[in-house]
Amino acid sequence: MYKEEDLLLLSGIQHIDFCERQWALIHIEKQWQENVLTIEGHFLHEKADNPYIPEKRKGLITARAVPLVSYELGLYGVADVIEFTKTGELDNSLKIPKRSGRWQPKVIEYKRGKPKNIDCDKVQVCAQSLCLEEMHNIFIQEAEIFYGQTKHREIVELDKNLRNHTKNLAGKMHEIFTAGVTPKAEYKPCCKSCSLIDICMPKILKRSTAYYLKDIKKCENY
Ligand code: SF4
Incomplete structure (x- = not known):
């Protein structure tokens, strides 16, 4: 378990999956440069990152900009959107203040472009889901990614391989951060x-x- 002062930014997990050097340049050397892809990405995030505004429709609550933390991964961050679906099951669900019944959370991430051949988007929603699991002591089966180019939501199965890959990447982030050497x-x-x-x-x-x-x-x- 990591301590509070050791926590790293969760959003970095997509960078380290893309390239270890890119992660180190951004998170150790604090370099950042906007290009068309990142500017479009910010635009898409604007709606999702409005302050925490729960919406409710027919057994569904949508919460935006939700703070997350995992002391096991050593990561903290914010989820674009978490959808809570009302469920009759007691397992894998949680209570929400001032709402009746129990609710199953699902992470929804907004991305520009279309689904990629690499896992960088998937590891991000997996890390966010692992945070939620740890925070609420539940198990989450899947997450979703909305792609701006296809205007479609892709379902991401949080299987063992993806979970292990995500945990390894989080470990690598801490390893490089502690060493302080950019690949x-x-x-x-x-x-x-x-x-x-x-x-x-x-x-x-x-x-x-x-x-x-x-x-x-x-x-x-x-
Ligand atoms: S090697 Fe450099 S340019 Fe290539 S992906 Fe990594 S950080 Fe970007």
Whole structure:
């Protein structure tokens, strides 16, 4: 269990799944650069991140900007939206002040674009759900991600693999944060859509290293 002062930002889990260096540049070196993708992402979040406004319709409560914490993962953050569905079951549900019955929570995350081939969006909703599970001592089966481009909600099964992957990433965040060393740049396909590419300069750094090694070899020959 982590202590309060050791908690890291939950939203960073999507960055570290995308690239460990990107996470370190943002969360250790405090670098951030807006690009079209992140600006569109903020726009989409605006509605979801309105202050905590519960809405109720037919056995459904929608709570926005809900604070979350997990001392096991060592993460804290805010969920865009959590939907609570009224349930007759006593297990895996919780009580809500001034509401009758019991309610099953589900994390809903808003993203620009469409579903991705990598897990960065899934690990974020999984981490948020793990926080809710720990905070309320319940088990949550699934979460959902709304994509702005497809205007569709994708269901994310919170299976064992995703849970383990999410826990490993949270552990990696703490490992890198404690070491305080930003991983080296390595150019890869996802660099093209990375908001930090101009700061990171993965191609130049890689080339510089190659030239540097070439220079060392040259020197050895003298
Ligand atoms: S440009 Fe590439 S290597 Fe650099 S932080 Fe972004 S994804 Fe990572």
